[in-house]
Amino acid sequence: MTTAFDPVDLAGTPLRNRVVMAPMTRSRAPGRVPTELMAEYYAQRASAGLIISEGIQPTPEGQGYPDTPGLHFAEQVAAWRRVTDAVHAAGGRIFAQLMHAGRIGHPSVLADLPGDLHPVAPSAVAAAGQLYTAEGLKDYPEPRELTGAQVRQVIEGFAAAARNAVEAGFDGVELHGANGYLIHQFLAPGTNRRTDEWGGSVDDRVRFAVEAVKAVAAAVGAERTALRISPGNPFNDIDEPDPLPAYTALVAELDPLGLAYLHVLEASPEVRDVTTQLRKQYSGTLVLNPATDGPTDHGVLTLVEDGTADLLSFGALFLANPDLPARLAAGGPYNEPDRATLYGGDHRGYTDYPTL
Known part of the structure; x- marks a missing residue:
C-alpha cells in the first residue's frame, strides 16, 4: 500500500515523500526581491517532498499585493537562486508558482513601476471587496480588458518567467490557475464575458489556461x-455554479501533455465529487490540497492510500510546522499558526516556529 511517506518520481524529479508544502503568499519581499530570510524560511521546510513557492508575479502588472516577489528582472533571478540553493543544500525540491493576479490588485501597488500600469482581466468586471495596500484598504478597481494581442503577451510573460525560474534553480514551475486570479478569471463565466476566441463557450474559456x-x-x-486549479472556489468573487464541464474540458486538453502534475485545491468538502471525477480523467500525477475537518485531520493521509491523490499539499499547517512530515508521521503535536504575522513583518511568525 502506498502511503504519504513513500518516495515518488515526479516526471524525473525524485521526491523523498508525498507531503507537499502548498504555495502561500507571505509579503516579505520588499522591492519585489527575495531576501536571505526567505531562503532560511524555505530551507527550514525542505523535508517536504516538494515545496511550491509563494505566488511569484511573472510580469510587473501581474502583481496583486504589496511586497510579493517577481521573476521578471535579473536581480530577482539572482536572489531566487540563493533560495533554491538553500533548499537543495537541505535536500529539498522546490517549484516556483507563477501567479498573475489579474483583476485582484490596485494601481497603488504598481505606482512605483514605470509605465501606466493597472490591473488587467479577461473582461472589465471589478471584483467585490477590498485590497490591503500601503495606503490602507482600497476597493478593487475596474480592470482593463485585455486585447487579443495583450492576451498573447501575457502568455509569453508566463513562458519568460518560467525560463527565469529554471535559471534561478527551481526544479519546475506551477501556474496558478486557482483562487480567483487571472487564469481562474478566464475559466469562470462571471469574470470572462468575452465573445472572441478567449471566451464564451467552455472550450474558449479554457483556452487561456491551456495555451499558457x-x-x-x-x-x-x-x-x-504544472497547473493549480480550484473548481468551484468562490474566493476573490469568483462564481462557478457548475464547474465540472469547464474543468473536465480543461483536463482533457492537459492530459496528453505529460505535465509534472495537476494540483487541485478543494475549497470545500462539497467539491470532492469533482476531485474524484478529475482523478479518474487525469492519467498523470495529481497533487491534492484537500478540504478537511480541521488543520490536523489525519484522515486526509488515507487519500494517498486509497488513490484519490498521489501527493497531498498543506498550507497553514506547513507554515507553522517546518518539520511537518515528521509531525504527520508521529501524529503531532502541531504548532498553531500565528494569524497576525501571516503577511509582512520580520522573522516572527516566519522562521521562529519550533521543530520537534
Missing part, C-alpha cells in the same frame, strides 16, 4: 510544468 501551460512547457519542458 503549453507555452511554459515549450519553454522549460512539460516535465517541469
Whole structure:
C-alpha cells in the first residue's frame, strides 16, 4: 500500500515523500526581491517532498499585493537562486508558482513601476471587496480588458518567467490557475464575458489556461510544468455554479501533455465529487490540497492510500510546522499558526516556529 511517506518520481524529479508544502503568499519581499530570510524560511521546510513557492508575479502588472516577489528582472533571478540553493543544500525540491493576479490588485501597488500600469482581466468586471495596500484598504478597481494581442503577451510573460525560474534553480514551475486570479478569471463565466476566441463557450474559456501551460512547457519542458486549479472556489468573487464541464474540458486538453502534475485545491468538502471525477480523467500525477475537518485531520493521509491523490499539499499547517512530515508521521503535536504575522513583518511568525 502506498502511503504519504513513500518516495515518488515526479516526471524525473525524485521526491523523498508525498507531503507537499502548498504555495502561500507571505509579503516579505520588499522591492519585489527575495531576501536571505526567505531562503532560511524555505530551507527550514525542505523535508517536504516538494515545496511550491509563494505566488511569484511573472510580469510587473501581474502583481496583486504589496511586497510579493517577481521573476521578471535579473536581480530577482539572482536572489531566487540563493533560495533554491538553500533548499537543495537541505535536500529539498522546490517549484516556483507563477501567479498573475489579474483583476485582484490596485494601481497603488504598481505606482512605483514605470509605465501606466493597472490591473488587467479577461473582461472589465471589478471584483467585490477590498485590497490591503500601503495606503490602507482600497476597493478593487475596474480592470482593463485585455486585447487579443495583450492576451498573447501575457502568455509569453508566463513562458519568460518560467525560463527565469529554471535559471534561478527551481526544479519546475506551477501556474496558478486557482483562487480567483487571472487564469481562474478566464475559466469562470462571471469574470470572462468575452465573445472572441478567449471566451464564451467552455472550450474558449479554457483556452487561456491551456495555451499558457503549453507555452511554459515549450519553454522549460512539460516535465517541469504544472497547473493549480480550484473548481468551484468562490474566493476573490469568483462564481462557478457548475464547474465540472469547464474543468473536465480543461483536463482533457492537459492530459496528453505529460505535465509534472495537476494540483487541485478543494475549497470545500462539497467539491470532492469533482476531485474524484478529475482523478479518474487525469492519467498523470495529481497533487491534492484537500478540504478537511480541521488543520490536523489525519484522515486526509488515507487519500494517498486509497488513490484519490498521489501527493497531498498543506498550507497553514506547513507554515507553522517546518518539520511537518515528521509531525504527520508521529501524529503531532502541531504548532498553531500565528494569524497576525501571516503577511509582512520580520522573522516572527516566519522562521521562529519550533521543530520537534
